[in-house]
Amino acid sequence: MHLNYHFFRFLCPALDKILSDSTLHACFSQNKDELILEFRPENGPPFFIRALLLPTTPCLSFPNDFRRSKKNNVDLFPELLGRKVRRTRLLAFERAFYLELDSGMLLLFKMHGSRSNILLYPSLQERPIRLFRKELAEDRQLYVSELEKPLSLDWDRFVSLDGNASQFLPTLGKLPRAWLKARGYLSAGLETRFRLIGELLDLLDSPLFSIYQEEEHYKLTLLPCEQALETTTDPIEAANRYYQKAVVRQAFEQEKNRLLRGMAEQRKKTENYIRKTREKLALMEAEASPSQLADIIMANLHQIPAGAEKIKLFDFYADKMIEVRLKRGQTPQKQAENLYRKSKNKKIEFEQVRQNLARKEALLVSLEQEAEDLGMVQDFRSLKAYIKSEDHSVDRTKSEQLPFKRFEILGFEVWVGKSARSNDELLRRYVWKDDLWLHAKDVSGSHVVIKNQSGTPVPAPVLERAASLAAYYSKSKTSGLAAVMYTPCKYVRKVKGSAPGAVTVDKEKVVMVPPEGPESL
Numbered sequence: 001m002h003l004n005y006h007f008f009r010f011l012c013p014a015l016d017k018i019l020s021d022s023t024l025h026a027c028f029s030q031n032k033d034e035l036i037l038e039f040r041p042e043n044g045p046p047f048f049i050r051a052l053l054l055p056t057t058p059c060l061s062f063p064n065d066f067r068r069s070k071k072n073n074v075d076l077f078p079e080l081l082g083r084k085v086r087r088t089r090l091l092a093f094e095r096a097f098y099l100e101l102d103s104g105m106l107l108l109f110k111m112h113g114s115r116s117n118i119l120l121y122p123s124l125q126e127r128p129i130r131l132f133r134k135e136l137a138e139d140r141q142l143y144v145s146e147l148e149k150p151l152s153l154d155w156d157r158f159v160s161l162d163g164n165a166s167q168f169l170p171t172l173g174k175l176p177r178a179w180l181k182a183r184g185y186l187s188a189g190l191e192t193r194f195r196l197i198g199e200l201l202d203l204l205d206s207p208l209f210s211i212y213q214e215e216e217h218y219k220l221t222l223l224p225c226e227q228a229l230e231t232t233t234d235p236i237e238a239a240n241r242y243y244q245k246a247v248v249r250q251a252f253e254q255e256k257n258r259l260l261r262g263m264a265e266q267r268k269k270t271e272n273y274i275r276k277t278r279e280k281l282a283l284m285e286a287e288a289s290p291s292q293l294a295d296i297i298m299a300n301l302h303q304i305p306a307g308a309e310k311i312k313l314f315d316f317y318a319d320k321m322i323e324v325r326l327k328r329g330q331t332p333q334k335q336a337e338n339l340y341r342k343s344k345n346k347k348i349e350f351e352q353v354r355q356n357l358a359r360k361e362a363l364l365v366s367l368e369q370e371a372e373d374l375g376m377v378q379d380f381r382s383l384k385a386y387i388k389s390e391d392h393s394v395d396r397t398k399s400e401q402l403p404f405k406r407f408e409i410l411g412f413e414v415w416v417g418k419s420a421r422s423n424d425e426l427l428r429r430y431v432w433k434d435d436l437w438l439h440a441k442d443v444s445g446s447h448v449v450i451k452n453q454s455g456t457p458v459p460a461p462v463l464e465r466a467a468s469l470a471a472y473y474s475k476s477k478t479s480g481l482a483a484v485m486y487t488p489c490k491y492v493r494k495v496k497g498s499a500p501g502a503v504t505v506d507k508e509k510v511v512m513v514p515p516e517g518p519e520s521l
Helices: 005-019 137-141 155-160 174-182 190-204 235-286 290-299 332-375 380-388 420-430 460-472
Strands: 023-031 034-040 047-052 059-061 085-090 096-101 106-110 117-121 209-214 217-221 230-232 310-315 320-325 404-409 412-417 436-440 448-450 482-488 509-513
Touching: 005 085, 005 096, 005 235, 047 235, 059 235, 155 190, 174 190, 209 235, 217 235, 230 235, 235 332, 235 380, 290 310, 290 320, 290 332, 332 460, 404 420, 404 460, 412 420, 412 460, 436 460, 448 460, 460 482, 460 509
Parallel strands: none
Antiparallel strands: 023 034, 034 047, 047 059, 085 096, 096 106, 106 117, 209 217, 209 230, 310 320, 404 412, 412 448, 436 448, 436 482, 482 509
16 A cells, blocks of 8 residues: 555645745666655754565655765656755545656655656646656656545445445555455445445545565555554654565565575475486496306307307306397407497496486585575575675576576586577587587588587487487487487588578587487486
8 A cells, every 4th residue: 555545644744744845956867767865954954765666566756865875876856956846635535646846846646556656747737747757658657636636535425426435435455445355345235335435535544554464465554453573653764664674674575585596496406306316326336247147158158159049158147048139240359348448438338327416416405505594594684695705506596597507417517508599599609619519410400519528528328318409309200210410619600691509510420329308317
């Protein structure tokens, strides 16, 4: 009800008492949708009006002091400077009031929610000559007299409207209507309804202002409130307290909750990663090493006939006979060599998975501590200091507007372009010459980049998995097996005038892989 007519019925007389015969000393803006007016009474300290007309949270407040910044501010309504205020007048049954100055000009405060505005009129009979929020162009056609709504609150009019509270008293707003509904207004007879309206108006005539919180939002009410956080009988103090809660405190709480939600989401992802990685490690530990099969083949070379595709050999690790399948066109020695190389890669993969797990476990501990520290922050200044500190992960919770998706494969960072134009931006702004570039061969698709780790060659499992992503994010997505070319980024160049995403590759190698999406990472 902070913009409600019934609240303004108390606010405007209080303003009139303070502002009458005071001089408008300054009128300026230094933040979007915020207007500051400074008045100088004949006796007493300056008086400030801060009109915050943000579409999301429009409100008025009256700070005891206001420090104007030396930069980034602009003077507004220059015609009013040096003029004295004659009176402050509330428009009948309307969420608007105006300051009348000794020049005859009017400064109208039209507090219509998201369409709130401040208008300057040369006189009561003319249209406005200036608007604070110029984008509300329709306000240029608005006469002050059009806003006033003289209403009769007698029984005859109430009956003629069949007891419709919104038509009988359009100024009620959501909270008073909810008060009526809670007392059975909708199902009551006319006499009961009229009695309830009378009781409600009696409450609205009492200058007792309460501020309470509903979910994440703060509200001001003239009605009795058991959940009141603060209560006052001074309308100016009520407006200031509401501003501190609804604008300052609410913005702080929303920002803090956003960071906490981001941390919770990252914590959940980290916990899922740790769970899946532990399961993967358990499977890897349970699997026999490919080198064991290679040892068996090498130990039994003399028993393997040339050209054989399968043979039973003694497994001295398990102390039993096993059937071994041999690849057609490949010697047993070559197959054993490939198995040894695969075993070496699996050891590398196993160690990288363990290192990744250790990093994620440390990150989880860090996130839990940061969430606990953030939960103890109680004001904006502390929150800003917390965000600027170097020993937290808050910045990781912010969504980055990057032209690529990030993935991690065995400790290597892999980037996948989001679109053709994003592919160009990825190559132009984010890659280094030694990063490895991949792309599905002869079809359109995303550019994929494996970020170079100085002194560490890209392992075959990382290359193959990144190639599978390149195939998945291309026209080869539905193929059983896709050709993917790869080369260092220094051999990939953009030709001037070519289509978005199109590049020329000077050197390339090709790997055949099945397309696989990120869900298996």
